[in-house]
Amino acid sequence: MTSDTSLADDLALALRLADAADAISIDKFRARELHIDLKPDHTYVTEADLAVERAIREVLAAERPGDSILGEEFGTDGDARRQWIIDPIDGTANYLRGVPVWGTLIALAVDGVPVVGVVSSPALGKRWWAAKEAGAWLSENGGEPRRLHVSAVADLADASLSFQSIAQWDEAGYLDRLVALTRQVWRDRAYGDMWSYMLLAEGLVDAVGEFDVKTYDLAALIPIVEEAGGRFTSVTGDAGPGNGSSLASNGHLHEALLKALA
Structure with a gap:
């Protein structure tokens, strides 16, 4: 290092x-x-x-x-x-x-x-x-x-989720799980691209999920989310930007999100 x-x-x-x-x-x-x-x-x-x-x-x-x-x-x-x-x-x-x-x-x-x-x-x-x-x-x-600091929201029922694109989740075979998750959270929107993650770092969104992403789509986002107090993995919980999917959160919600999408 x-x-x-x-x-x-x-x-x-x-x-x-x-x-x-x-x-x-x-x-x-x-x-x-x-x-x-x-x-x-x-x-x-x-x-x-x-x-x-x-x-x-x-x-x-x-x-x-x-x-x-x-x-x-x-x-x-x-x-x-x-x-x-x-x-x-x-x-x-x-x-x-x-x-x-x-x-x-x-x-x-x-x-x-x-x-x-x-x-x-x-x-x-x-x-x-x-x-x-x-x-x-x-x-x-x-x-x-x-x-910047992520939010303190600790319950999915109070969370604001950005899912990026329905087509991404559908093509990845996760659409049913996305729909089920939207029924658990307070609010869902697709703000899109890098902005969703920056809203997360600002504490304005609580979770972001995405598929069909490359290393260059995510690498710059990870330090910003993590240094703001959040957590950043793939949808299956793996670390790093090269796993083809992303799940970013304020940290408090991360385990519940991983469980909901498993």
Whole structure:
């Protein structure tokens, strides 16, 4: 594990990377001539996704040449134990439709464990970040950062759940369990993409579940949720961002959620 000092330096770098990403992504947001392609997996990629990831990679190549990189658009470079994990625009479908719920996700993982995370959403005017043992933070419209804490809700009957997408749960064979869970909680919504997890870290949502997710979709979210006091696993309770599903909660509800979905 890296030292606290180096993690602070890494976080500072990640925040600078987010600045560069925001300048590119917001400039192309709702542009009349945004170029869009369909990838082999039938998901969309825009010229902004590509430009953001290229810009981040260029800075990392100059400032962290010994680290490896995993990015959604350009794959993996290197095999170092320190790996930067990038989703240049999480919520591309929202981005290309002009919906403001999207953001750049930047993480640093050491030996596969995410220890730094930044989520920057310039269209919402918000940026969330965390580093291991340094707390989770939010700045709105460039204002003074405030520390984040998950909610204290301890009963499913009082909980607000974001399930992301009915189609995901249906395709994973969990739709019946999702419906049963929605009958146990106070409220259910599908806020979508990175925003659900950030609402959790802010204490405004109590649980989030999702399927069909990749490492780059989750790595930056994990330090923020955990440093805010929450818990982050797969739907089956496994740690790490590479299990294909996610279950994040305020911690108090986690065992009950795992039991409900088992």
